[in-house]
Amino acid sequence: MNLDTNPYDGIRIEVLEGWEAVRKRPGMYIGSTGERGLHHTVFEVADRAVNEVLAGRAGRVDITLLPDGGVRVADDGPGEADPEALLTRMDSAAGPRGRHSVAPHGADVGPFVVNALSSRMTAEVRRGGVRREQEYARGAALTPLTDTGPATGSGTVITFWPDAGIFETTRFSFDALADRFRELALLNRDLDVSLTDERHPDGVRSVRFRFPGGGAREFVALLDGDGEGDGEGEGEHAAPAVTDTVGFEAEDPRMAGTLEVALRWRDGGEERVRGFANSHPTTGGSHETGLREGVAAALDAYARRRLLPAPPVGGPVGAGLTAVVSVKLDDPEFEGSTRSVLGNAAVRGCVAEAVREHLGAWLEEHPEQAAAVVGRARPGGA
Structure with a gap:
């Protein structure tokens, strides 16, 4: 490279910080502007x-899609001690969370990034009366x-x-949010969460998600379309099950965490495996590999x-x-x-060990179902 003809030097390097950096390159923080x-x-x-809620400091979460395009997220916890830091500092959401917290979807930056990408945001805290x-x-405070x-x-x-100058669309999908x-x-x-849509003139649509006896077993039932849920299971047209649901939970200090697994076989259809790590959906990884190896x-x-x-x-x-x-x-x-x-x-x-x-x-206790499952796993199996 000829340094004499290179037009780029230290003077031309632009250093962006805080909300300016987020607004300049939003995809780095939320994946896309779609x-x-x-x-x-x-x-x-x-x-x-x-x-x-998962920490035991709140009882429920309520998310509301407002008629003017806004979103309201409310909880009945103790009230955020320092809302200004939460909404104006990127590092305020960072730090260890542990197994009892939901893993973030992307970079662990929390509401700060949302503030930077919103045309307007308001925070209300009720604390100490x-x-x-x-x-x-x-991203910038208009009032103290x-x-x-x-x-x-x-x-x-x-x-x-959401800022219409940033996003390709600012209309939220009720169904996509409900799925998550x-x-x-x-x-x-322990989670109690409601999602309400106030945008339609025909009336308010609302659904509450709470599964005190839920877990992976009920998740499998919903995937196959025979769970209760809210009537919107993913597998509404799935083939009938040919085995009972096998489910279990365990804690293993070797991985410093807990695992929960549920599985069953249907009468035909492709393999359908859903994986989660600290409640974050995954597309692969050590837990999903272990499941398949154990089975x-x-x-x-x-x-x-x-x-x-x-x-x-x-195979x-x-x-x-x-x-x-x-x-x-x-x-x-x-x-x-x-x-x-x-x-x-x-x-x-x-x-893998726990599943095996x-x-x-379960296979030993249910020989007829076991024979059917083993037959399906062979080449040319039903």
Whole structure:
């Protein structure tokens, strides 16, 4: 390179900080400026409130889509102690969260980024008998945090309006948001979350997600379209199940966390496996690999004990399988900027071992269903 002719030098380097950096390159923080990134803003704000519930500091979370295009996220926790820091400092959401918190969707930046990408945001805090409010525009405070009078109860309300100059669309999909909050409620039995849509002149649409007996078992049922939920299961036209649901939970100090697995086989159809790490949806990783290895090992061992033709090593674990594997770790390690692949190496062996033991025991207790499952896992199986 000829340094004499290179037009770029230190003088031309532009250093952006805070909300300016977020508005300049929003995709680095929320993935895209399309519908996916738009919904990401709701999750960034809602995850803070959800974690208040999971920590036992709040009872419920309410998300409302407003007629003017805004979104209101409210919780009944103790009230955010320092809302201004939460909404104006990128590092305020960082730090360890642990297995009892929802893992962030992307960079751990929280509501600060949403504030920067909103044309307007308001924060209302009820704490210690006092109500305090503050208003922002595109990340900058328009007013100081002001006491506005006495308050009954406690809680935090954050309302924001996405900036039409940033996003390709500012219209939220009720169904897309509902899918995610349904997931969270199924994966966290203590969670009580409602989603309300006030945008339609024909009337308000509202759904409440709470599954006190839920977990992975009910998640599998909903995926196959025979769970209760809110009538919007993903597998409404799925083939009928040919096995019972096998489900279990366990804590394993080797991976510093807990695991929950549920699975069953349907009468045909493709394998359907859903993975989650600290309630964050994944597209692969050590927990999903462990699940498949554990299922394959259990089927192979059972077939050999019963002198049945064993499934091929490394082959599919069975057509028609529906499964959910959820791990909650003290220190989850994700690969890539999208955080969609779990990297914790110890999880793979822990999940595989637990699945092999529990599924193996179930196969021994249900020989007729077991023979059908083993047959499906062989080449040319039903």
